[in-house]
Amino acid sequence: MIFDRDIFITRIEEQANWDIIIIGGGATGLGTAVDAASRGYKTLLLEQSDFAKGTSSRSTKLVHGGVRYLAQGDVALVYEALHERGLLLKNAPHLVKDQEFIIPCYSWFSKIKYLIGLKLYDLLAGKSGFKGSSLLSADKVLSAIPGLKRGSLMGGVSYSDGQFDDARLALNLAQTASEYDGVLLNYMKVTGLTKNNGEVDGLSAVDMESGKGYQLQAKVIVNATGVFVDDILKMDTPASRPIVRPSQGAHIVLDQSFLRGDSALMIPKTSDGRVLFAVPWHGKVLVGTTDTPLDEHSLEPRPLENEIEFILETAGNYLAKKPARADVLSAFAGLRPLAAPQKNTNSTKEISRSHKLIVSQSGLITIIGGKWTTYRKMAMDVVDQAIALGKLKKEKCVTADVKIHGYMPEMQTGSLALYGSDAAGVKELMESEFGLDARVHPEYGYVKAEVVWMVRNEMARTVEDVISRRMRLLFLDARAALKMVPAVAAIMAGELGQDDQWIDAQIGTFTSLVKQYLLLSDGDEIGHYSEKTNLTET
Incomplete structure (x- = not known):
């Protein structure tokens, strides 16, 4: 290739x-x-x-038919998406996996209603490699999602959808x-x-x-x-x-202690008419999303304050450990390019x-x-x-x-899992070039060889390309992402033939970007890491 x-x-x-x-x-x-x-x-x-x-890097990380669209009666759209979901699992199993979702139910009527709807979902999906839906007792729901409030919980409905790294x-x-x-x-x-x-x-x-x-x-x-x-x-x-009329969807990322377990939480109807997901993702919990009509677009949209408050409040209604602003590791927004309506509407x-x-x-x-x-x-x-x-x-x-690059028969485990078949190349770099097996962050498993691989084989051109979209750490833990910038910039400069001025510019640009992923209050400082050394070696 x-x-x-x-x-x-x-x-x-x-x-x-x-x-x-x-x-x-x-x-x-x-x-x-x-x-x-x-x-x-x-x-x-x-x-x-x-x-x-x-x-395309700011989604809810779901490969799904869209339970919400089924509830709206758009069966054709759901059928098409479920068919494509099956093809993605077949052609990119190194990136797409079967993820259990649980809808908590607080009445017998809701249990029956959601089960009937999800059985139709299963029927439309056919034999696509995903598990079917089932009823769960309250105890089984809490066993699968230990972080859920019990309250008046009467049970839940389990179903499967796909999860991936966009x-x-x-x-x-x-x-x-x-x-x-x-x-x-x-x-x-x-x-x-x-x-x-x-x-x-x-x-x-x-x-x-x-x-x-x-x-x-x-x-x-x-x-x-x-x-x-x-x-x-x-x-x-x-x-x-x-x-096009952009619609913004915002997400927050929390520590996995807020959800616990491997199952995802799905709230089928929020006050803004969307569903809310709390999904395990790369060792964290991704919570979202909102649906806010906008009249402008940008490459780096920012979550609105009311979106953050809405997600925190809604999640807090269901999670035993109520999340606060200080718990948010990263917050990001994406713009959906929806076809503009023929009449003026904010819906x-x-x-x-x-x-x-x-x-x-x-x-x-x-x-x-x-x-x-x-x-x-x-x-x-x-x-x-x-x-x-x-x-x-x-x-x-x-x-x-067509098998998508990196194809492996099933999703791998370990720190290099997302590389699929390319993991062998990264491992070879770690073994063949001195020092490339060293970490670039003291708390995360990323190593220098990954940065080199991303420059040589994945067309990474900036520190943001590496940390944000190839490693994903900016989306997972923005403060931690900032700590690895000097090491990543130094490695990239060597690979790209850049100088100290380029390194300084990259550090400055990324530091400014990180502020958009943190929920900073007036007077908050995020620190500035200007030294050009691997932080794990100092």
């Missing part, structure tokens, strides 16, 4: 013409790259930041596309579209690292930029009206969760909506649409059977 930014840069300098260029390196864009490349098309993907920098799957999709000769570039910003007789036939882009500009041609241009689709559409038609319930394809008069293909679970189906629809427009020679979609 060739997954090297310098080599990919050389490729676009030598090859200006492509079958398909995809703008956007989130779930949908990366899925489209895998689909197109695996059909044999000359495929290029451009991402303005890092892969999955936006919404940013790691995104990276593996990029690597999979490259295995089919796709070219994928992070930190490559599209600055304009080019046309021939009114038809989009290419684009201009600039390398955010070197500042060099590129003119690239393609038979098909796909706009898969999530909440940024309107920015690309305005390059095509400056007067176009917005087609995201009225905005479609299904994905939508839009073909502009110029031939630009735009994809909006959807969710992580259905990324493969969305990608297939995009490429099929390009074929239907006569822009690509007809080739059959094969992604239902």
